[in-house]
Amino acid sequence: xxxxxxxxxxxxxxxxxxxxxxxxxxxxxxxxxxxxxxxxxxxxxxxxxxxxxxxxxxxxxxxxxxxxxxxxxxxxxxxxxxxxxxxxxxxxxxxxxxxxxxxxxxxxxxxxxxxxxxxxxxxxxxxxxxxxxxxxxxxxxxxxxxxxxxxxxxxxxxxxxxxxxxxxxxxxxxxxxxxxxxxxxxxxxxxxxxxxxxxxxxxxxxxxxxxxxxxxxxxxxxxxxxxxxxxxxxxxxxxxxxxxxxxxxxxxxxxxxxxxxxxxxxxxxxxxxxxxxxxxxxxxxxxxxxxxxxxxxxxxxxxxxxxxxxxxxxxxxx
Amino acid sequence: xxxxxxxxxxxxxxxxxxxxxxxxxxxxxxxxxxxxxxxxxxxxxxxxxxxxxxxxxxxxxxxxxxxxxxxxxxxxxxxxxxxxxxxxxxxxxxxxxxxxxxxxxxxxxxxxxxxxxxxxxxxxxxxxxxxxxxxxxxxxxxxxxxxxxxxxxxxxxxxxxxxxxxxxxxxxxxxxxxxxxxxxxxxxxxxxxxxxxxxxxxxxxxxxxxxxxxxxxxxxxxxxxxxxxxxxxxxxxxxxxxxxxxxx
Numbered sequence: 001x002x003x004x005x006x007x008x009x010x011x012x013x014x015x016x017x018x019x020x021x022x023x024x025x026x027x028x029x030x031x032x033x034x035x036x037x038x039x040x041x042x043x044x045x046x047x048x049x050x051x052x053x054x055x056x057x058x059x060x061x062x063x064x065x066x067x068x069x070x071x072x073x074x075x076x077x078x079x080x081x082x083x084x085x086x087x088x089x090x091x092x093x094x095x096x097x098x099x100x101x102x103x104x105x106x107x108x109x110x111x112x113x114x115x116x117x118x119x120x121x122x123x124x125x126x127x128x129x130x131x132x133x134x135x136x137x138x139x140x141x142x143x144x145x146x147x148x149x150x151x152x153x154x155x156x157x158x159x160x161x162x163x164x165x166x167x168x169x170x171x172x173x174x175x176x177x178x179x180x181x182x183x184x185x186x187x188x189x190x191x192x193x194x195x196x197x198x199x200x201x202x203x204x205x206x207x208x209x210x211x212x213x214x215x216x217x218x219x220x221x222x223x224x225x226x227x228x229x230x231x232x233x234x235x236x237x238x239x240x241x242x243x244x245x246x247x248x249x250x251x252x253x254x255x256x257x258x259x260x261x262x263x264x265x266x267x268x269x270x271x272x273x274x275x276x277x278x279x280x281x282x283x284x285x286x287x288x289x290x291x292x293x294x295x296x297x298x299x300x301x302x303x304x305x306x307x308x309x310x311x312x313x314x315x316x317x318x
Numbered sequence: 319x320x321x322x323x324x325x326x327x328x329x330x331x332x333x334x335x336x337x338x339x340x341x342x343x344x345x346x347x348x349x350x351x352x353x354x355x356x357x358x359x360x361x362x363x364x365x366x367x368x369x370x371x372x373x374x375x376x377x378x379x380x381x382x383x384x385x386x387x388x389x390x391x392x393x394x395x396x397x398x399x400x401x402x403x404x405x406x407x408x409x410x411x412x413x414x415x416x417x418x419x420x421x422x423x424x425x426x427x428x429x430x431x432x433x434x435x436x437x438x439x440x441x442x443x444x445x446x447x448x449x450x451x452x453x454x455x456x457x458x459x460x461x462x463x464x465x466x467x468x469x470x471x472x473x474x475x476x477x478x479x480x481x482x483x484x485x486x487x488x489x490x491x492x493x494x495x496x497x498x499x500x501x502x503x504x505x506x507x508x509x510x511x512x513x514x515x516x517x518x519x520x521x522x523x524x525x526x527x528x529x530x531x532x533x534x535x536x537x538x539x540x541x542x543x544x545x546x547x548x549x550x551x552x553x554x555x556x557x558x559x560x561x562x563x564x565x566x
Binding site for chain 2: 070071074094095096098099100101102103105106107111112113114115127131132133134135136137138139140141142143144145178179180181182183184185186187188191193194195196198199223235241242244247248249255256266267270273276277279280290291292293294295296297298299300303304307308311312315
């Protein structure tokens, strides 16, 4: 028996989310008196997971393991989970984890519960707290199956260090057949993505036009943050779709969310609700965002932003 | 080519979310129901393919008779026929089982479902259907072209996109980008009139069990008052973020 976790890597390094999954998996393993087994793909060195309480790292090798395929990765994860007689599997809320989790659920005849925000309320039956209605509500969901996959919301549990010395092994898992092929990957490099960011800086219509986005970008660069935008901004083509956050866009669960010139429509607020601390800068004191924010400045973005960037640069340098 | 588009009947995006019956049921009082936005992007793409590929587009939902206006709207947008599986959509697994059963009978080439619904946010129905039927599966799909029995699609990934090719049968998890917001079809009078005559078949559900049960709903704790900082006092904001919120 074991708790199995899918720990994602990129270019040979663990993603931050892998450490959060490991921290959660460790707490879950302690709660259920089981060992914690991490599964990696094409990652020779799994020792970094020893900082988060992992007991065993199983690295999937083989030609398919070097590039993500939901179907092939799900089949390999199912193979390891079955061998370890796992009744609990934990995955993250990354695009790839959310892609493979339902496929894995079918393979393991498991219940998949996504957007989970805490450790289980009970283990028998497994009862989990999750967000729904685009973070406007929470629900307590109890599973009817004995094998369960928990999809943990980003930043919901946090990273907790627990030293361990994981044993490491590799497995040449069977490759699932698929007619699907990746023909190209277009990925911006050197930019922090919304999914990985601790801090997100978001601009709305109050910025008046794409030519003013250097202010958002400067602020983001100063803070090491990702950039985002509201729906009207992406609809007008000022910024790419991939930056649109809100109900029909990307969800944000960062530690700090700074919204500039975003009025705070209910759909926008729903998408960013899971962020821990929200700051709003808006010229309109009646903007609904002020009701959802922790800190607010009523003021002209074009005056506040340059001052904020300058002061933050000084703060960072100090 | 036969296309199935799976539709969730969900509360409008501006709805106030409340619960009744000791917080076990969603309060539908005064709530307008709409086609789940991610499903509607998928439906619009399907209607384009219908014209380009001479495809037949069927829409399906799992729900009681109150979902029928939403299905009629799909027909008015351009779907050829509709299926309603007459059951309470208890959870994503149950819904996927119903869809998979219909697919086994009708063998669709392309199945499109929103990557997630805006009510339960399970993000599992298209993946479960693909897994159950062992079909190919692409989610977070932001473009889809079909030529000579091959689909070319783009999947949004963290920080970019991935272009993939796939054979059929294929399940797509739809989202914004597959078509633009401005591409969404507003039914005209002719479409609405035609929709009344299009077939809407009601099917009995199969006997699948749900894999989970919602015990209760809850609303997030109300937010405290916002702390307003004077626009000329940026130092205070930085101090609060550093010392009080501890986020920078």
